Amino acid sequence: MSNLDDFGTLQRLIKNRRTVRSFTPDPVDDDVIAEIIDTAVWAPNHRMTEPWRFVVLRKGGERRAAIADVVYNWTLANTPNPNRGSAAAVEAKEEILNTPALVYTFALPGANPEVSEENYAAVACAVQNFMLAAHARGLAVGWSTGRTCKPAEVRETLGVDPDWKMVGCLFIGHPAVSPVTERKPEATVTKWL
Numbered sequence: 714m715s716n717l718d719d720f721g722t723l724q725r726l727i728k729n730r731r732t733v734r735s736f737t738p739d740p741v742d743d744d745v746i747a748e749i750i751d752t753a754v755w756a757p758n759h760r761m762t763e764p765w766r767f768v769v770l771r772k773g774g775e776r777r778a779a780i781a782d783v784v785y786n787w788t789l790a791n792t793p794n795p796n797r798g799s800a801a802a803v804e805a806k807e808e809i810l811n812t813p814a815l816v817y818t819f820a821l822p823g824a825n826p827e828v829s830e831e832n833y834a835a836v837a838c839a840v841q842n843f844m845l846a847a848h849a850r851g852l853a854v855g856w857s858t859g860r861t862c863k864p865a866e867v868r869e870t871l872g873v874d875p876d877w878k879m880v881g882c883l884f885i886g887h888p889a890v891s892p893v894t895e896r897k898p899e900a901t902v903t904k905w906l
């Protein structure tokens with residue numbers, strides 16, 4: 714394949730990847746998630762810290778159910794409109810229980826703030842790799858830093874170190890929708906000097 718073919722393929726994958734949180738009930742095998750993680754970790758990382766950590770919550774597993782309860786309680790207590798709180802909490806819990814695959818991602822802390830920031834950036838690159846690899850496998854991902862990540866008890870329930878920085882919770886499955894989004898053209902975001 715020529716470089717131009719590579720570029721065309723990569724461009725198509727990047728541009729066609731969309732954030733999705735609505736999935737068909739088709740399962741996602743552990744092997745596929747493992748393969749995607751093995752691909753995602755080929756992200757750039759300064760000082761070769763390899764700062765990414767992943768926690769996979771299997772569908773039907775005890776920890777998935779425990780996280781669903783934690784997020785349910787948090788959403789009930791933190792939804793600004795009390796009339797909406799209970800519906801939002803049920804919705805959050807159901808989404809966690811029903812999503813075919815669920816992966817929390819973390820960045821390890823560095824020895825100082827500069828390294829911690831580099832580590833966070835590296836893990837964000839790994840998450841994009843993750844999403845592109847999933848997309849290439851016919852899956853879609855929703856990267857969430859919302860209610861799924863907010864409760865303090867999430868870390869405890871996952872059994873991760875308190876100083877790991879949570880980068881997001883990834884909802885993964887076969888897409889049930891095909892969202893359309895836009896990007897501003899290059900000329901509006903670039904200053905050529």
Ligand SMILES: Cc1cc2nc3c(=O)[nH]c(=O)nc-3n(C[C@H](O)[C@H](O)[C@H](O)COP(=O)(O)O)c2cc1C
Nearest residue numbers: 730731732733855856857858859860880881892894
């Ligand atoms: C750091 C980060 C956090 C995000 N958190 C959320 C979130 O909590 N909820 C959500 O619906 N989408 C979340 N997203 C997804 C963005 O909303 C999405 O990428 C954006 O709307 C563009 O859509 P696209 O990914 O399909 O191009 C997040 C994305 C990033 C990079």
